[in-house]
Amino acid sequence: MAAAAAPPQRSPTGLLALFAQVSDPRKRRGTRHRLPVLLTLATCAVLAGARSFTAVAEWAADAGQAVWSALGIVRVPDESTFRRVFALLDADALDTILGARAAAATTPAEGTRRRIAVDGKTLRGSRDGDTPGRHLLAAIDQHHAVVLAQRAVEAKTNEIPELKALLGTLDLAGTVVTADALHTQRDTASWLVDRGAHYLLVAKANQPGLSAQLAALPWTKVPTRARTCDRGHGRIETRIVKATEVRAGIDFPRALQAVQITRRRAVADRPAQTETVHAITSLPTHQASPTLLADLARGHWTIENRLHWVRDVAYDEDHHRARTGNTPQVMASLRNLAITSLRLTGTTNITQALRHHARRPERPLATIMNLNC
Structure with a gap:
């Protein structure tokens, strides 16, 4: 390889410094490629649409002298290097560092609450014979659509106990946490409120007593306060939301309002479908209207x-x-980082942005440098 050209005046120092916080699982002796450089190269490749380790290595090999010089690369790492190092990496630690960065970049304006949605996803391609695919629990900022936290859920457990570990790395004061019915647990609700957060949780069959109590409330006497109608893809969806204060008798920690959501979906040439679900929240009426x-x-x-x-x-x-x-979680983390980086630079169409970054190797690096401004 030719001698490295002089590095550009601007460099991705911010991301390199961020990745330097991740512990390198390798022994120092014989290490040819610094971990922050490997992670930055992989991030650039994923920003260019790389979907596999082979594609990451191919992008790195084709990136060119300007990118290599900016990262201080003398010898380009191959596919096996990325795969071997990422397999050993502490993926939860990486996610904690990336989540903290995203949280700092999306601090809510004064007087507004951060809204955090929690949900899990199984990486189906990581299934190996009878071993199920890796399952990842993530928390996302609803407004900015960036990942604030991600954590692996071990095969011998489930999402419920992992929610505390997931959100425990975040400043929850003043936030509202939404989650599906699986997380409608008394212990979870108490834990959230004790940390200064509010919750909005759906009640279904896993909490039969609570679900029955909410369904039995006199909803016909509660005025309709919020109604929305959306049209798209040949479908019309109408939502009617009612909310009422919870008095004595609802057995759920810190609950202040009960919510009824009725969805009606109409698709051309098909019978309309109506679904009613109930939820419980710790938000008081003076802070959360039915519309909110x-x-x-x-x-x-x-x-x-x-x-x-x-x-x-x-x-x-x-x-x-x-x-x-x-490797499954690390690659998912880098996809999260790429999506977060694009959203923080104003991108609305992710697929189009990946094509844009794929056409020129300096573009992913430029996006990273823009985040360091």
Whole structure:
């Protein structure tokens, strides 16, 4: 390889410094490629649409002298180096560092609450014979659609006990946490409120007593306070939200309001479908109107529509066959980082942005440098 050219005046020092916080699992002796450089190269490749370790190594090899010089690369790492190092990496530690960065970059304006949606996703391609695919629990900022935390859920447990570890790395004071019915647990609700957060949790069959209590409330006497109607893809969806104060008798910690959400979906040439669900929240009426509660409930699906769906469609994540060690989670983390980086620079169409970055190798590095301004 030719001697490295003089590095550009600007360099991705911020991301390199961020990755330097991650412990290198290798012994120092014989290490040819610094961990921050490997992670930065992989991030650039993922920003260019790379879906596998082979694609990451190919992008690194084709990146060119300007990128190599900016990162101080003398010898380009190959595919096996990325795969071997990422398998050993502490993926939860990496996610903690990346989440803290995203949280700092999206601090809510004074007088507004951060809205955090929590949900899990199984990486189906990581399934190995009878061993199920890796399952990751993530928390996303509803407004900015960036990942604030991610954590692996071990095969012998489930999401419920991991929620505290997931959110325990975040400043929850003043936030509102939304989650699906699996997390409608008394212990979880108390834990959130004790840390200064509020919750909005759906009640279903896993909490039969609470679900029955909420359904039995005199909803016909509660005035309709929020109604929305959306049209798109040949479908019309109407939502009617009612909320009422919870008096004595509802057996759930710190609960102050009960919520009823009725969804009616009409698709051409098909019978309309109506679904009614109930939720419970610690938000008082003077802080959360039915309109706001409707927005929170709908915003919860940000994590499905703007994270999980994007990773599946833009990156074909469920077909990525990485299985060894922590490689499935690390690659998911880098996809999260790429999506977060694009959203923080104003991108709305992720697939289009990946094509844009793929056309010129300096573009991913420029995006990273813009985040360091």
